Structures are given as structure tokens and as C-alpha cells.
Amino acid sequence: MPAPPSACRTASSWCCSDCCRWRSAISAWRCGGGRGRHGGRCGIEVTALDALLRWLDLAGIAVFAASGALVASRKRMDAVGFILIAAVTGFGGGTLRDLLLGRTPPFWLRDPTWLAVASSVAVAVFFTAHRIESRFRALLWADAVGLALFAVLGAEIALLAGARPWAAVLLGVVTATFGGVARDVICNEIPLLLRKEIYALAALAGAAVYVLLRVEGVWRDPALLAGMAVAFGIRAVAIRRGWSLPAYRPRLGRDYPDR
Amino acid sequence: MPAPPSACRTASSWCCSDCCRWRSAISAWRCGGGRGRHGGRCGIEVTALDALLRWLDLAGIAVFAASGALVASRKRMDAVGFILIAAVTGFGGGTLRDLLLGRTPPFWLRDPTWLAVASSVAVAVFFTAHRIESRFRALLWADAVGLALFAVLGAEIALLAGARPWAAVLLGVVTATFGGVARDVICNEIPLLLRKEIYALAALAGAAVYVLLRVEGVWRDPALLAGMAVAFGIRAVAIRRGWSLPAYRPRLGRDYPDR
Amino acid sequence: MPAPPSACRTASSWCCSDCCRWRSAISAWRCGGGRGRHGGRCGIEVTALDALLRWLDLAGIAVFAASGALVASRKRMDAVGFILIAAVTGFGGGTLRDLLLGRTPPFWLRDPTWLAVASSVAVAVFFTAHRIESRFRALLWADAVGLALFAVLGAEIALLAGARPWAAVLLGVVTATFGGVARDVICNEIPLLLRKEIYALAALAGAAVYVLLRVEGVWRDPALLAGMAVAFGIRAVAIRRGWSLPAYRPRLGRDYPDR
Incomplete structure (x- = not known):
């Protein structure tokens, strides 16, 4: 895997020059657009896939924010609560990844776009959650898109930050799942991903495939x-067929004391 | 807004020279006093307001610690639990802010004063919580003071660390609210600020007003x-009149499956 | 206490050269062995105690992971949930310590050994938890070993990172206890250490004794x-005799409103 140019490694964290460092679609968007503003400085071609990824990434934030706002609606929070939970769900995974990698400040403090998207979604859900019943299944599917996207993009960012391949896979999983865990913990529920569905496993598989291909020299886009x-496919099958991993079942005679 | 002198930006994080970097009352206190020890080096005048702010800041920690200890008393924890929850409530917001800004170690690991204050308050509450009933309303008001103070001081620290104005406002809100959220999450309650009262909104308004005035060139003290x-006023009205934002109310026919 | 050589302070975080910086048994293990690979460069003797500590440290991770997996079994999670909770319990304390000290990435992203151990333990518990009833008491004791070890090693790492003595003691307590708190919070339980047993206090005493001896010039190993x-002894007595600190007991007439 080609390392980013060394000049980029030392870029200041608050300015946009890390669109240069990360060289990825997601960062180019964060910095306010690719070729127009930074292309000349960084000399990075913005491909058609990059443009698509930007929108998918934004869609991922929006979808996770919507899932957070739906939980807020079940807890009957006010509008501020909706926005906070939406932001925690949408930004949580990327924030923990950035903290673990020592990339501060995290992405949502560098560009207000993310916050604007999450807030808008939260407000929209606040006024429409009672009609969303019929769209719940659609949300599940969009959530799967976000999961797939964040697992792979999280792994990419970790690789570019110098993580070894297995660590990059882990960080991809962290990026894709921690937002939902934080949402459930704050709302006082046991994270459902931990006991019901194939969720973390799909993120793991997707991140692993991406990292493996990159290590083997495959280009970034394919x-x-x-x-x-891979991530979306596994998650899709799990949703369609109701697949889940076997959960632990207690047997007779096991009743150890509280711990 | 004038930037801090560049020499200060590289100050080592464990030593006290960041009283130079932050140039704020809160830091001067943390470093053990203003003009006496560091004034000569930093050339910063310690104004009367600075001295007042030091005490208010300390009062803020104390008040948040007391609110944490009160929750601990409802959960019937032991004295160590009181201290831990008090510390989490008092330090949580500032710690998350410092982690997001990349300022490590956080403030409470640099000066033992903070821990001493939080511990003393926790122990005091442990022995007097049964009498505090009549003081509950006083606590609410003191808590509002802490909220107002931390929102503004958190935004100031973020500005001095180089955050853009909107990011500084967000970090002010994080500073003022995260301690209470962490307290409620650890104690297994849904953070009440998320569903009942105007709380985060007051912090947001106060931090926004401060940052706006600073960006417009107004001096720090006014x-x-x-x-x-502004922050205290909004919170005060909310307490007095029982104001709250409209919470989400479910309508008939909305009963989507568990997620 | 002798400071580490200054060249070590600037070592890059992803590579193994911080076995040089930390000069501790735990780091030598993390870097894949002491004298063989790095001894020549760092000039550190690996003593017999170092070798023992490596295994104890690994045992600590394993035991905390097992306690996490046991909680997962009570919540009837699937195998992935077992692994996630085991990892959170085993790595949580060290991760928070590393984040607070600004040491990124945290240890478990630098060497896959830790993850392999935690995962293996989680899978083993998944298949054997119904038989573990009779071993619960053994687990309690092993957990006490982990507590003692992590409190002291966490304090050592903080000292070597430049923390002042009282801060190092705090970070030792954080290292020893936060994993269990995160486990309970994610699993939606009130952290039991906060209300039932002498737990944090044992970690505090052990870390304090270690730091005190080091500051007084005693060698590292004794x-x-x-x-x-000290830490193990206090915890052991607490387990054997059912000692606990007096918890707060509400008195008549105290019924302040919800906050």
C-alpha cells in the first residue's frame, strides 16, 4: 500500500490540509470539495467513485442519525435530545476511531457539514416519526449501507494513519458499530447488536476483505x-432471512451468584 | 481574537507553562496562582474578574460533584462510590473536551486541587445527604451557575486551542453537559437533561453568545x-417556570418493531 | 525515580521502540520479547521477575475477559457479543489510561496477542459457562490478581510517562477498574464495584504503596x-470476610424530587 506523501503527515490538524493526508473521498468532502479548492495543492484526482463515496458517506451519517432519532422518539425526548442522540449515533464510531488513532480534533469538529446533516435529520424525524412505521424496513436497509460504508472507510483511514492490517480491520469495526452502542448505552438499553443479529460480523468481514485486498496490492477503488x-451482502442476508448467531443459552443448574 | 503567543503553543503538557498558553483565569488557578508564580514569565495581568472566576470555577466543580454524590446516595453506594461518581460528574465534561482537543493529560491530572475539592464534597454529602432535602432547590440553582460557567469557559479553551467558532460553541456545550450524562449513564438512568428540561439549550446559547462577542472583537471579560x-438566565427561567421543550409524543398506530 | 532516556520520549507510537520508553515488563512483552529483539537496542536487562510479570499481565487480561464473558452469558449474547464484552472488560482500563496520557494508539492496537487472548477466553466461556458455577469463586480470586497487577502496572506506566505521583496513583486505579465499569455500563447494570465491595479501595492502596516506594527510591521489583x-491482600480479606464499606442508608424524611 503506498504511504501518503511525508509532507502530509505533519499537516496541522485544524486546517484542511489533511484532505491531502488522507487522500480519500471522505476527507475531500470534509474539506469542502475536491479539485476546486484543494486539488491544485494536493494534486489528487477526484474520480467518479470519489464523488459517489462522498454522497454515500453523507448518507451513512444521515442514516445513523435517523436511527438515533428513532430511539430518541421511543424515549420521548425533546428536540434537543433528538439532535444529541442523532449526533452521538452518527459521529460516535468515527470519534472513537480518531481518538484511538490520536487524530484530534475528530472530523465533526473540522467541518460543520456533518453536524448540519445530523441535526436536520433529527429535526425531520422529530416531526415525522409517527409516520415512519411503514418505512422502518427501508431504514434497516439504509442502515446496512451505512454499516458497510463506515466499516470500509474506517479501515482505510486507519491504514493511512499507519495501523497494521489487523488493527485497521478492528478500527473499521469500531467505526461502524460504536455509534450504535453509544446510542443504546445512553438510552439505557442493552446494545441490540450484541445479542440479536449479525451486525458486527458483517462489518468485520467487509473491513477484512478491504484490508486484505489493499495489502495484496489491489487498487483502492475496487x-x-x-x-x-461483502459487508452489505452479509448484513442483507441476515435481515432478509432473520439469520442470527446462536446466542448463549443457560442450562439447568447454572445459577452462580451476582457479580 | 488574538492568538496566544506562539512560544506557548509548544509548552509541555505536564508543566504549568500552559497557564501561559491558555491565558485564562481557570488555568492560572490550576497552576497554583497567577502573578506570584507565573506572572513574571507570562506577563499576564490577573484582574479582579480573574480572581472571581477562579472561585466560580471551583464552585462549579463542587456543585457538579455534589449532584453526582446525590445520585450516588439514591443508589446507596459506599463512600468510594460517592467519590468516584462525584469525580466523574465534575471532571467528565472537561475531560472529554480535552480529549477531543488533544490536550492530554486532562486538567484534573495536572493539579490535585480539583480532586481534593470533588472528594471533600462527596464525603460531605455522604454524611449529610439526609438533611439536604431542604437544600435541593439551592442545589438546582448552584448547578445552573456551574452550567453557565463551564459552557463559557469550555468555549474559551476551545477557541484558544484553535477551534473555529462553531466548534468552540459545541465544545462549550460538551464541557457543560457531558459530566451529567456520564453520571446518569454509569448510574443506569436515562440522562434527564435529554428529555425533561431546558439544559443543553441554555449551555448552547451561553457559549454562542460568548463566542460571537469574541469573534466580533469584544474583550474577554465582558x-x-x-x-x-445568557446561559444562567435561560436556565433560571426554565427552573422557575418549569419550562421545557415539547417532548416527542407518540401517536396512534405507530408501533414499529424493536431495533 | 530515574527518567527514561530522552531519546525514548519521542519514539514513534506504532513501532516497538516504546519498549525502550516504558522499560517495563509489560511493554517488553507487547513488543514481542525482551532481550532477543530489543535488549541490544535498549540495554534493558530482563529479569526473572519481568518474565513472571509478563505472564501475570496476560493472566490479568484473560481473567478480566472471562469476567466480561460471564456477564455476556447472563445477558444471553451471541459469540460476537461475548468477544466484544470480553475485549471491553480486558482492555477498557488500559485504553482509558492511554487516552488520558496521550499515548495513542493504545496497547491492544499495537500487538495482536492481547486480542487473541481475550477472544480465546471469550469463546471458551461461551462453550463452558454452564459448567463454571463451581469455579465462580476461583474466578473471584483470579480477578483479585488482575486487579492488583493492573493497579500497580498502570501506576508504573503513568510514572514513566511523566505523571506526578498522585496522578500516577489515580491512573493505576483507572487502569484496574474502568474495564469492569465499562462492562457493566454496556450490559446495563449499575457497576457493582460502586456499591458493594472493597474494590477500588484495594487498587488505590496498592498503587499508592507502589508509587510511594518508588518515590522514596526503592527499586522497581520490590x-x-x-x-x-497490598492490593491483593486487601481484596482477599474483603472477599473472604465479606467486608464492605458502609453504604449510604437513607433516613426518614429524605425524599427530594427527581433530578
Whole structure:
């Protein structure tokens, strides 16, 4: 995997020059657009896939924010609560990844776009959640898209930050899942991903495929597509067929004391 | 807004020289006093307002610690639990802010004063919580003071760390609210601020007013006072009149499956 | 206490050269072995105690992971949930310590050994938890070993990172206890250590003894042993005799409103 140019490694964290460092679609968007503003400085071609990824990434934030707002609606929070939970769900995974990698401040403090998207979604859900019943299944599917996207993009960011391949896979899983865990913990529920559905496993598979392909020298774009396809495919099958991993079942005679 | 002198930006994080970097009352206190020890080096005048702010800041920690200890008393924890919850409530917001800004170690690991204050308050509550009933309303008001103070001071620290204005406002809100959220999450309650009262909104308004005034070139001291007045005023009205934002109310026919 | 050589302070975070910086048994293990790979460069003797500590440290991770997996079994999670909770319990304390110290990435992203151990333990518990009833008491004791070890090693790492003595003691307590708190919070339980048993206090005593001895000039190895002995001893007595600190008991007439 080619390392980013060394000049980029030392870029200041608050300015936009890390669109140069990360060289990824997601960062180019964060910095306010690719070729127009930074292309000349960074000399990075913005491909058609990059443009698509930007929108998918934004869609991922929006979808996770919507899932957070739906939980807020079940807890009967006010509008501020909706926005806070939406932001926690949408930004949580990327924030923990950035903290673990030592990338501060995290992405949502560098560009207000993310916050604007999450807030808008939260407000929209606040006024329409009673009609969303019929769209719940659609939300599940969109959530699967977000999961696939964040697992792969999280792994990519970790790789570019110098993480070894297995660590990059882990960080992809963290990026894709921690937002939902934080949402459930704050709302006082046991994270459902931990006991019901194939969720973390799909993120793990997608991130692993992406990292494996990159380590083997495959170009970024096909590797991204393959990783996302694997993650989304596994999650899709799990949703359609109701697949889940076997949960632990207690047996007779096991009743150890509280711990 | 004038940037801090560049020499200060590289100050080592464990030593006290960041009283130079932050140039704020809160830091001067943390470093053990203003003009006496560091004034000569930093050339910063310690104004009367600075001295007042030091005490208010300490009062803020104390009040948040007391609210944490009160929750601990409802959960019937032991004295160590009281201290831990008090520390989490008092330090949580500032710690998350410092982690997001990349300022490590956080403030409470640099000066033992904070821990001493939080512990003393926790122990005091442990022995007097049964008498505090009549003081509950007083606590609410003191808590509002802490909220106002931390929102504005958190935004100031973020500004001095180089955050853009909107990011500084967000970090002010994080500073003022995260301690209470962490307290409620650890104690297994849904954070009440998320569903009942105007709380985060007051912090947001105060931090926004402060940052706006600073960006417009207003001096620090009047801007601090104005920001705190706005945050405290909104919170005060909310307490007095029982104001709250409209919470989400479910309508008939909305009963989507568990997620 | 002698400071680490200054060249070590600037070592890059992803590579193994911080076995040089930390000069501790735990780091030598993390870097894949002491004298063989790094001894020549760092000039650190690996003593017999170092070798023992490596295994104890690994045992600590394993035991905390097992306690996490046991909680997962009570919540009837699937195998992935077992692994996630085991990892959170085993790595949580060290991760928070590393984040607070600004040491990124945290240890478990630098060497896959830790993850392999935690995962293996989680899978083993998944298949054997119904038989573990009779071993619950053994687990309690092993957990006490982990507590003692992590409190002292966490304090050591903080000292070497430049923390002042009282801050190092705090970070030792954080290292020893936060994993269990995160486990309970994610599983939606009130952290039991906060209300039932002498737990945090044992970690505090052990870390304090270690740091005190080090500050007084005692060598590392006897100080480590003394600190661990104190922490384990206090915890052992608490388990054997059912000692606990007096919890707060509500009195008549105290019924303040919800907050």
C-alpha cells in the first residue's frame, strides 16, 4: 500500500490540509470539495467513485442519525435530545476511531457539514416519526449501507494513519458499530447488536476483505467496492432471512451468584 | 481574537507553562496562582474578574460533584462510590473536551486541587445527604451557575486551542453537559437533561453568545460575563417556570418493531 | 525515580521502540520479547521477575475477559457479543489510561496477542459457562490478581510517562477498574464495584504503596511486589470476610424530587 506523501503527515490538524493526508473521498468532502479548492495543492484526482463515496458517506451519517432519532422518539425526548442522540449515533464510531488513532480534533469538529446533516435529520424525524412505521424496513436497509460504508472507510483511514492490517480491520469495526452502542448505552438499553443479529460480523468481514485486498496490492477503488459489497451482502442476508448467531443459552443448574 | 503567543503553543503538557498558553483565569488557578508564580514569565495581568472566576470555577466543580454524590446516595453506594461518581460528574465534561482537543493529560491530572475539592464534597454529602432535602432547590440553582460557567469557559479553551467558532460553541456545550450524562449513564438512568428540561439549550446559547462577542472583537471579560448571564438566565427561567421543550409524543398506530 | 532516556520520549507510537520508553515488563512483552529483539537496542536487562510479570499481565487480561464473558452469558449474547464484552472488560482500563496520557494508539492496537487472548477466553466461556458455577469463586480470586497487577502496572506506566505521583496513583486505579465499569455500563447494570465491595479501595492502596516506594527510591521489583501484595491482600480479606464499606442508608424524611 503506498504511504501518503511525508509532507502530509505533519499537516496541522485544524486546517484542511489533511484532505491531502488522507487522500480519500471522505476527507475531500470534509474539506469542502475536491479539485476546486484543494486539488491544485494536493494534486489528487477526484474520480467518479470519489464523488459517489462522498454522497454515500453523507448518507451513512444521515442514516445513523435517523436511527438515533428513532430511539430518541421511543424515549420521548425533546428536540434537543433528538439532535444529541442523532449526533452521538452518527459521529460516535468515527470519534472513537480518531481518538484511538490520536487524530484530534475528530472530523465533526473540522467541518460543520456533518453536524448540519445530523441535526436536520433529527429535526425531520422529530416531526415525522409517527409516520415512519411503514418505512422502518427501508431504514434497516439504509442502515446496512451505512454499516458497510463506515466499516470500509474506517479501515482505510486507519491504514493511512499507519495501523497494521489487523488493527485497521478492528478500527473499521469500531467505526461502524460504536455509534450504535453509544446510542443504546445512553438510552439505557442493552446494545441490540450484541445479542440479536449479525451486525458486527458483517462489518468485520467487509473491513477484512478491504484490508486484505489493499495489502495484496489491489487498487483502492475496487477494494472499496468489494469490501462494501461483502459487508452489505452479509448484513442483507441476515435481515432478509432473520439469520442470527446462536446466542448463549443457560442450562439447568447454572445459577452462580451476582457479580 | 488574538492568538496566544506562539512560544506557548509548544509548552509541555505536564508543566504549568500552559497557564501561559491558555491565558485564562481557570488555568492560572490550576497552576497554583497567577502573578506570584507565573506572572513574571507570562506577563499576564490577573484582574479582579480573574480572581472571581477562579472561585466560580471551583464552585462549579463542587456543585457538579455534589449532584453526582446525590445520585450516588439514591443508589446507596459506599463512600468510594460517592467519590468516584462525584469525580466523574465534575471532571467528565472537561475531560472529554480535552480529549477531543488533544490536550492530554486532562486538567484534573495536572493539579490535585480539583480532586481534593470533588472528594471533600462527596464525603460531605455522604454524611449529610439526609438533611439536604431542604437544600435541593439551592442545589438546582448552584448547578445552573456551574452550567453557565463551564459552557463559557469550555468555549474559551476551545477557541484558544484553535477551534473555529462553531466548534468552540459545541465544545462549550460538551464541557457543560457531558459530566451529567456520564453520571446518569454509569448510574443506569436515562440522562434527564435529554428529555425533561431546558439544559443543553441554555449551555448552547451561553457559549454562542460568548463566542460571537469574541469573534466580533469584544474583550474577554465582558464577553465572559454576557455569555454566562445568557446561559444562567435561560436556565433560571426554565427552573422557575418549569419550562421545557415539547417532548416527542407518540401517536396512534405507530408501533414499529424493536431495533 | 530515574527518567527514561530522552531519546525514548519521542519514539514513534506504532513501532516497538516504546519498549525502550516504558522499560517495563509489560511493554517488553507487547513488543514481542525482551532481550532477543530489543535488549541490544535498549540495554534493558530482563529479569526473572519481568518474565513472571509478563505472564501475570496476560493472566490479568484473560481473567478480566472471562469476567466480561460471564456477564455476556447472563445477558444471553451471541459469540460476537461475548468477544466484544470480553475485549471491553480486558482492555477498557488500559485504553482509558492511554487516552488520558496521550499515548495513542493504545496497547491492544499495537500487538495482536492481547486480542487473541481475550477472544480465546471469550469463546471458551461461551462453550463452558454452564459448567463454571463451581469455579465462580476461583474466578473471584483470579480477578483479585488482575486487579492488583493492573493497579500497580498502570501506576508504573503513568510514572514513566511523566505523571506526578498522585496522578500516577489515580491512573493505576483507572487502569484496574474502568474495564469492569465499562462492562457493566454496556450490559446495563449499575457497576457493582460502586456499591458493594472493597474494590477500588484495594487498587488505590496498592498503587499508592507502589508509587510511594518508588518515590522514596526503592527499586522497581520490590516495589512492584509490595504494591501488588497490598492490593491483593486487601481484596482477599474483603472477599473472604465479606467486608464492605458502609453504604449510604437513607433516613426518614429524605425524599427530594427527581433530578
